[in-house]
Structures are given as C-alpha cells and as structure tokens.
Amino acid sequence: MEHRHTFEGSDTPRAPHLTEAPVSGNGHHLESHVLAPVSVIAPTRNEAENIAPLVARLERVLPEGSEIIFVDDSEDDTPAVIESVALRSRCPIRLIHRPPSQRDGGLGGAVVAGLRAARSSWACVMDADLQHPPELIPRLLAQARLTQADLVIASRYCDEGKAEGLDGIRTAISRTSTTAARLAFPRRLRRVSDPMSGFFLLRKDLIDIDALRPRGFKILLEILVRNRHLKVSEVGFEFGKRYAGESKASLREGFRYLAHLGTLRLGNDALRFAAFAAIGLSGLLVNTLVLLAGTELVGFHYLLSVVFATWASTLWNFSLTDAWVFGDRREANRWGERLAMFAFVNTLALLVRGPMIYVLTSILGIYYVLSNIISLVSLSLVRYGMSDAWIWKVTHQPRARGPYCYDIHGIVTVWSETWLPELERFLTTETIAQPTIRVRIGGLRPPGPLGRPGTVGATPDGRRFFYDDGLGPLGFWIDVTMGETVEVIASPFLRRSPHVLYTNVVEPILRWTFVRKGYALVHGACIAFGDEAYLVTARTDTGKTTTILRVLDRQRRATDTGAFLSDDLTLLSPDGRVLSYPKPMTISRHTVAAVNTPMLTRRQRFGLWVQSRLHSREGRRFALLLARTRLPVATINAVVQWIVPPPKYHIQQLVPRAKWTREAKLAGMFVIERGGEGEVPLDDRAALETLLSNSDDAYGFPPYPVIRHYLHSSGGQDLQLLERQIVERALSGVPARLLRSSAMDWWQRIPMLVNLRDARPPVEQPASPVVATGASAT
Structure with missing residues (x-):
C-alpha cells in the first residue's frame, strides 16, 4: 500500500508572506498574498539531488496556506531526502511513496494519486527536475483569476514560451507528439498550443478523478480530452535545463503515448467492443443452428424456436464474454449474478425482437432466419452498453464496508449497515451511538408467516409493523419498530438494491421523523x-x-x-x-x-x-x-x-x-x-x-x-x-x-x-x- 507521511515544517517562523513580490515572466510583480493557496504535486523518481533546491524555490513563491506533495516512485534515497528537507521546510510537505506493485499509470498515475490527496482547491502539477520554474506558479494563479479559467497551462510554444531544455531529437519528438494530439482532437485542442505540457494549474474539484485512466507521462492530454467543460488558458514559459538526474523519456514511453492517444480517440473499449462483436458472431451461429433445428427438425413455430435459440446463445455468449471480454471486471458482481443479469438483458431484448421478427417474417415476407439475424444485429449495441455499464461495470475504488453514518443538518442521524447513495452528501466519519434511524439487514427468514404479496402485520399498539412480498429471502420485506430510535430491518435482497431501500423505506420514515423534530x-x-x-x-x-x-x-x-x-x-x-x-x-x-x-x-x-x-x-x-x-x-x-x-x-x-x-x-x-x-x-x-x-x-x-x-x-x-x-x-x-x-x-x-x-x-x-x-x- 502507499506510504503517506505529512511534515508540517520546522519551527522557524514563516513570514506573513513574501517581503518582495515575485516577478513574472514578463516582468510584472504579482502580489502572492492575495492569491489562493495551492497544492503543488511533484512526481519523483530518483530525484534526490533536486529536492532541496526545488523546495527552497517553492517556499519563496507559494501563497500562504499552500502545500507540497511529493508522489515518489524512487528506488534510491529520494524519500529519505524528502523527509530530511521537510523537517527544515517552512511549507507543509507530504510524501506519498508508492511501492512497485502500486505504480500503475507511471507518472500520470502518480499525478492522479497526488490529486486525490490534495487539500487545496487548486492543484499545480510540475516536474521535480527544475525544468519547470517554480517562480511561474503565482503567474499561473493570477492568470486563472484574471481569465476565470479552470485550467492554466504553462506552455513552451505560446507567447514568450521556449523549449531550450530539449535537445534537437527531443524537440522533434515533442513537436510530433503535439501535432498528433491536435490531429486526433482538432476541436478540443484548437486553442491549446502545448497539450503535452507537464506543468499546469487545475481546479481539481471540477474534474472526475475516478474517470482518469493515466498511462505514462501525458496526463494533461487526458484531462483536456475527458473534461471538455473546463475553461482553458495558457501562460508561456521557458522550459529550462535539467538540474540533476536523468530524463525518464524513452522509446517505451513513446509507444505508450501512441497507444494512449489511440485509446482516447477511439474510446477505452474499442478493442473490448471488437471482442464482444466477434463473440457475438459466434453466438449468432449457435443461435441460427438452434433456430433451424427447432423449426425445421422439431416442427416448432419459428417464434417459439427463437426463444430456445436465445437461451442457447445466451449461455454460449456469456461463457465467452465473461472470460475474454470482461475478464478484468469480475469483481463488480458474483458469477451467478452476472449470468442472471446477462440472461435478463437478453430476455428484455427478446421482448423487442419478437414483434420485430414477426413483422419482418409474417407481414413483410422475409425469411425467418434472416429476420432473426436482423433483430440480433440491431440490438447488439444496446446489449454491449448494458453489459459494459452494469453487468461487468467498472469499480474504481472499493467503498469501505459499513456501517455508514449520516448526519442530516444535525437534526436527524441515520446508521446503516448498507450504503445509502441518496444520503451520500450527509456521510460522516463520526460514529453515531444513538442514531435517530438504524437500518440493518436481516436474515433469511422474513418477520411474519409467508403470505400473498403485500402482506402487512402490526402489533396492537402499531409501534412495530412489517411488510412482506411473500418471497422470503429472495424478495422485499421490512420489519420496522417505531421509538426514540426507529429500528429498520430489511430483507437481504435490499442490500443489492440500495436505491429502493432508501426511496421506498428510509425516505418515508425520514419524512415523518423530520416532522417529529419540527421540520x-x-x-x-x-x-x-x-x-x-x-x-x-x-x-x-x-x-x-x-x-x-x-x-x-x-x-x-x-x-x-x-x-x-x-x-x-x-x-x-x-x-x-x-x-x-x-x-x-x-x-x-x-x-x-x-x-x-x-x-x-x-x-x-x-x-x-x-x-x-x-x-x-x-x-x-x-x-x-x-x-x-x-x-x-x-x-x-x-x-x-x-x-x-x-x-x-x-x-x-x-x-x-x-x-x-x-x-x-x-x-x-x-x-x-x-x-x-x-x-x-x-x-x-x-x-x-x-x-x-x-x-x-x-x-x-x-x-x-x-x-x-x-x-x-x-x-x-x-x-x-x-x-x-x-x-x-x-x-x-x-x-x-x-x-x-x-x-x-x-x-x-x-x-x-x-x-x-x-x-x-x-x-x-x-x-x-x-x-x-x-x-x-x-
């Protein structure tokens, strides 16, 4: 796991702020004390010699309340150097050291880790090798305020920007990479001169960090492409020479960039969809053979044969899709759940395909086998979308297991064994011993005798009541006891359907609980x-x-x-x-x-x-x-x-x-x-x-x-x-x-x-x- 350390700096008193305002690239003085605090994110990999001079220069220019976050993937003594410098620093320094097993995404992944940890609304991403001048940060902040921008890029190619720190080959590679990106995204990047920059300022609360899929160096390009709502501005700067250490650029990184650019352009799941389509073609053959056998050999009506053919191809397609297409996403649901959901999706599709096949065959006179193929192909995108979004959905970070505590304006508190997404904004990390409402998941046995759907029972005083759909642990039932704490016991199945648990159970209880509290x-x-x-x-x-x-x-x-x-x-x-x-x-x-x-x-x-x-x-x-x-x-x-x-x-x-x-x-x-x-x-x-x-x-x-x-x-x-x-x-x-x-x-x-x-x-x-x-x- 990541090792995180926070160092609040030395006991040396820090000045209210700069006694001399920093000078921007164009000679203008910027009053840093009126600028917003910023979290500086500096990914490091074997940069021990650069840490002390970088921190010294950052201390001179960062606004009050700022912090420095080093996300380190080093194999040398860089972490120890960071810890040592932090003890003498007048600026809070935080270290996130990623072990080799958690370095997915390379430098881009390190930036994402830093964004997650950043405490300020503004985050500044920069290299630790001093090719990105820290003195530019106040100007980036001032530019954001002046233009109301959400993202300010330090560009090597606009206005007074220069790329002196790149040799001839690296300059050519940089220019080629930039041109490729602009050709791939001409509209989004039409006003961005340097989408490959590693130096930029960002309002981090305006991006969906979980949606980022970093691969290699070029995290800015992904942020630009995936967050089209961001207002972008640029500031030119001179890209300096490396102070110490070696460049991390390599041929491998070049190939990673090209692969990532293709993924961004075609979508993350272009190859996944191609595999899904290939399996679908094989399933189409299975479906057609069963359809012909049922109709021509057994003598079923062609619509009944369509049903059997659908079930057969469902089992075939699921086994291959689960193994080859979404094999990396099996943690979202259990095997039996995935199969049930896949069958449910195909059954829903069958309800649409049946009338379509009937119209094509019995009214328009098209051969029933061809009608079946047309119906299957026409709904293939829908089936893929539902498979991708729900059956094998992406799970970014596993949510901590319950219980979950919610505090609604200090008026009503809720303790729940299971996640209640509608109350997410009221989630609190404090333990609530005596909640207003307590929600627990019950056992396999419902509260009353099995009856017809909608069975209701209550104690004579009405303080305890239950509702049961009559399906036992596989269905909907609740057992509620009213009191100073409202005790709710829900059926095990409702853990799988938290929206229904909240909307149809918790929210009605909340309505009348608020009334008791005077709201x-x-x-x-x-x-x-x-x-x-x-x-x-x-x-x-x-x-x-x-x-x-x-x-x-x-x-x-x-x-x-x-x-x-x-x-x-x-x-x-x-x-x-x-x-x-x-x-x-x-x-x-x-x-x-x-x-x-x-x-x-x-x-x-x-x-x-x-x-x-x-x-x-x-x-x-x-x-x-x-x-x-x-x-x-x-x-x-x-x-x-x-x-x-x-x-x-x-x-x-x-x-x-x-x-x-x-x-x-x-x-x-x-x-x-x-x-x-x-x-x-x-x-x-x-x-x-x-x-x-x-x-x-x-x-x-x-x-x-x-x-x-x-x-x-x-x-x-x-x-x-x-x-x-x-x-x-x-x-x-x-x-x-x-x-x-x-x-x-x-x-x-x-x-x-x-x-x-x-x-x-x-x-x-x-x-x-x-x-x-x-x-x-x-």
Whole structure:
C-alpha cells in the first residue's frame, strides 16, 4: 500500500508572506498574498539531488496556506531526502511513496494519486527536475483569476514560451507528439498550443478523478480530452535545463503515448467492443443452428424456436464474454449474478425482437432466419452498453464496508449497515451511538408467516409493523419498530438494491421523523438568489429537475447569484428557513441535453438510452398500474433497479461550476404545471394545499400506501396535522405563483420573476386549491 507521511515544517517562523513580490515572466510583480493557496504535486523518481533546491524555490513563491506533495516512485534515497528537507521546510510537505506493485499509470498515475490527496482547491502539477520554474506558479494563479479559467497551462510554444531544455531529437519528438494530439482532437485542442505540457494549474474539484485512466507521462492530454467543460488558458514559459538526474523519456514511453492517444480517440473499449462483436458472431451461429433445428427438425413455430435459440446463445455468449471480454471486471458482481443479469438483458431484448421478427417474417415476407439475424444485429449495441455499464461495470475504488453514518443538518442521524447513495452528501466519519434511524439487514427468514404479496402485520399498539412480498429471502420485506430510535430491518435482497431501500423505506420514515423534530421534508426543488430561496414544486415527473438545471446553468454562464439547495426534496422549518437536501438527481437524456457541459462519460451517456426509458414517466405509470395487481411489485421494483440502476448524478456532475448553499430564507414559491400558458397568483391556502398534495404524490409506490398509517400515527401523535402546521407557518406571507407552460420554459420565466419581484403580488383572483393542485403528471 502507499506510504503517506505529512511534515508540517520546522519551527522557524514563516513570514506573513513574501517581503518582495515575485516577478513574472514578463516582468510584472504579482502580489502572492492575495492569491489562493495551492497544492503543488511533484512526481519523483530518483530525484534526490533536486529536492532541496526545488523546495527552497517553492517556499519563496507559494501563497500562504499552500502545500507540497511529493508522489515518489524512487528506488534510491529520494524519500529519505524528502523527509530530511521537510523537517527544515517552512511549507507543509507530504510524501506519498508508492511501492512497485502500486505504480500503475507511471507518472500520470502518480499525478492522479497526488490529486486525490490534495487539500487545496487548486492543484499545480510540475516536474521535480527544475525544468519547470517554480517562480511561474503565482503567474499561473493570477492568470486563472484574471481569465476565470479552470485550467492554466504553462506552455513552451505560446507567447514568450521556449523549449531550450530539449535537445534537437527531443524537440522533434515533442513537436510530433503535439501535432498528433491536435490531429486526433482538432476541436478540443484548437486553442491549446502545448497539450503535452507537464506543468499546469487545475481546479481539481471540477474534474472526475475516478474517470482518469493515466498511462505514462501525458496526463494533461487526458484531462483536456475527458473534461471538455473546463475553461482553458495558457501562460508561456521557458522550459529550462535539467538540474540533476536523468530524463525518464524513452522509446517505451513513446509507444505508450501512441497507444494512449489511440485509446482516447477511439474510446477505452474499442478493442473490448471488437471482442464482444466477434463473440457475438459466434453466438449468432449457435443461435441460427438452434433456430433451424427447432423449426425445421422439431416442427416448432419459428417464434417459439427463437426463444430456445436465445437461451442457447445466451449461455454460449456469456461463457465467452465473461472470460475474454470482461475478464478484468469480475469483481463488480458474483458469477451467478452476472449470468442472471446477462440472461435478463437478453430476455428484455427478446421482448423487442419478437414483434420485430414477426413483422419482418409474417407481414413483410422475409425469411425467418434472416429476420432473426436482423433483430440480433440491431440490438447488439444496446446489449454491449448494458453489459459494459452494469453487468461487468467498472469499480474504481472499493467503498469501505459499513456501517455508514449520516448526519442530516444535525437534526436527524441515520446508521446503516448498507450504503445509502441518496444520503451520500450527509456521510460522516463520526460514529453515531444513538442514531435517530438504524437500518440493518436481516436474515433469511422474513418477520411474519409467508403470505400473498403485500402482506402487512402490526402489533396492537402499531409501534412495530412489517411488510412482506411473500418471497422470503429472495424478495422485499421490512420489519420496522417505531421509538426514540426507529429500528429498520430489511430483507437481504435490499442490500443489492440500495436505491429502493432508501426511496421506498428510509425516505418515508425520514419524512415523518423530520416532522417529529419540527421540520417538513416537502416535495420540491429549491434554488437561492442571494440569501433568498425559491421553492419549485410540481407533481412527479413534471420537469423540476430540468428546470432547476437550466436555471443553474444559465446563472453559471451569466455569473449571477443562483445557488443550488435541492432538486427533489427540501427541508422547511416553521420560521421559513430552507435547508439543503442534495440528493443525486435522477436524469434523462433530455435532462442532459438541457445543460451545456455535463461531466458524463460516453458510457454514462449511452446508459441513459436504456435507463431513461425504464426509469421514466411512462415507466413510473406502468409500475403504479402493476401496484394495483396482486403481483409482488415491491420485489419487481427492487430487481429492476438492481439490474438497471436509475441514472442518478450530483449537481456538480451536471452543472460543474454550479454554486451550492446550505440554507437560505424562503422568499417565494413557484408551482409549475404542464399545459396551457400564463401565471396565476396563489393565496396562502392554495399554496399550502398544493405543496402538501405534491408531497403526498411523491410517496405513492408500495409499500408506502399500506404502511403510512403506522409512520404518521405511532405514539398517539397526529404527525399529518403537525406537518401541515409547519408548512403553513413556513409559507405564511410568502408569495406563490402557478406557472403554466406547454413549452416547459419555466427556467426562463422564474429568474425573470425573481428579478422583477418587489413585493408580494396582489391576489385579485387567487387560484383555488383544486386548480392549484391540478398540475399535470405527464
């Protein structure tokens, strides 16, 4: 494992900061004391002689609060030298020594390790051989502030930049490498003169570090290609001569660069997809032979033969795909789980292929074997996407095993044996001995006798109740005991479906637990303009997420004051304070298209094609229809979300530069409704009924309808009435408007109304509660 050491420097007092401002490359003096602190990341490999002079020069120019991080892959005494220099340094120095077994990615991998460890928002990557002048760092910081850039590159080829430290051969290689990169990515690199530079300044919180796949020296190129939302600027510099040691450039590194460039251009999985396609062709032969045998020899109808052929080719394709295509990703799921998921994907595809084959064969007259081949080929990309994204998904860093503790604004705490992704922003490292809610995973035996799906039971006082879908350990069941600590025991299967565990079990409990604490968890997005918060509420699947994202994206580009509080649920206090509830947003392809620079990979974008159809407005309607039957709907929901998780992303991944705030004062509420046009002012009663109705609408899926009574009525207290009182007080005197639109242009109208607001609008013709709550569910 990596060995990390932190040295806070010597006892020598450090000056408030530089007594003489550093001089930039163009002779301008820069006031370093007004610059942001920076984490300097210097990868080292056998650089013992360079450490002391490098640190001495860095100490002279780094802003107060900065740090130096050495990521070391050395075989000599470089680590010992770093430790010795750190004891005398006036700047905090941290050492990460990587053993040989953990040096994947070479220099690029070392930079990624440094980025993970960096404490400052700004990280400066530079070589330790003094060919990168430390005196340039203040100018890089000043350039970032001046141009509002996210990435500032020290370029050898722009303005006054020079590459004197390269000999003739290395200069030619550098120029050739740069040209190759610019040809591969002409649009992204059209304004970047030196994409091969190893000296740059970066706002590290704007990149997805887990998405980086470094290979060799050229980490900057990967950052540029994988993070197209970054605003880039350049500063010219003179690339100096090496102070000591030997260059690490080699022919091997050149080949690694070319391979990496090809991977970046074609995608990480170009060869993987080629292997998947080759196996698919062999499976097509198996499928065709079984189809012919079933139809021509046994005499089955061709559609029945298609089913048997699908099962046969599924087993064939899975065995080869698991071994040859995704053999390096088996840690994501167990063998049996991977097989079940692969079979489920092919069964879903069969539901689409069956009607397609019938139309091609029985209506258009195409030979059934050819119709079958057409259907298989047409869905090959979809099958590969689902295999790549879910069945053999990439696992970056294994998350520490539970228990997990969450502290929600100091009001409610949750202790859980299993990960609850929706509460990720409230995760705390402190151990919670007496949580408000405790979630445990039960054994194989459900709490009550097996019965039909949807069985509910409770003790006479209603303080303990259970819900069971009747499938034992393979299905959905919960056992809940209400008290000072709400004890939740969930079926083992729900560990595999944490989104369902949170959304359908924990979140309803949280709603009424907050009410007991004097807060209301209401269904609405919330955005702040300055210190004032505006609630945006609607029926489920109306367009709140798209609206809030577009408002934030517009405010970001306009450098306005819009700040994010929440997307789906918002905490209200009786005095009108709004507390942020930053769950990850459930998005669709249309949602992503609404913003300019979402930080989503190609795999994630491709996955949306399937995810947004399954977890869409239509999907929810279908699920609610199933809920009226006697099917084990809660279990079906858990299985579906286990195999195809909902597309959930945090605001920073969708609007990277969006501001976020913890709380604000409620100043207004907007109710958005599809259909029609115009605005209707709402009186206090209409606003209250609308918000409460929309909040109830968010909790309609099993098991909530049959357990809600136990949640809001335990202990003899009417929590529904208390929730109403909290919301009524919070909304008292707060202007509210119903905004109707067929074009879903609320994102344009809301900022305009906020800017025009000078007082609460007169309520001449207030909408009735019936009109106000009639927002479309489509």
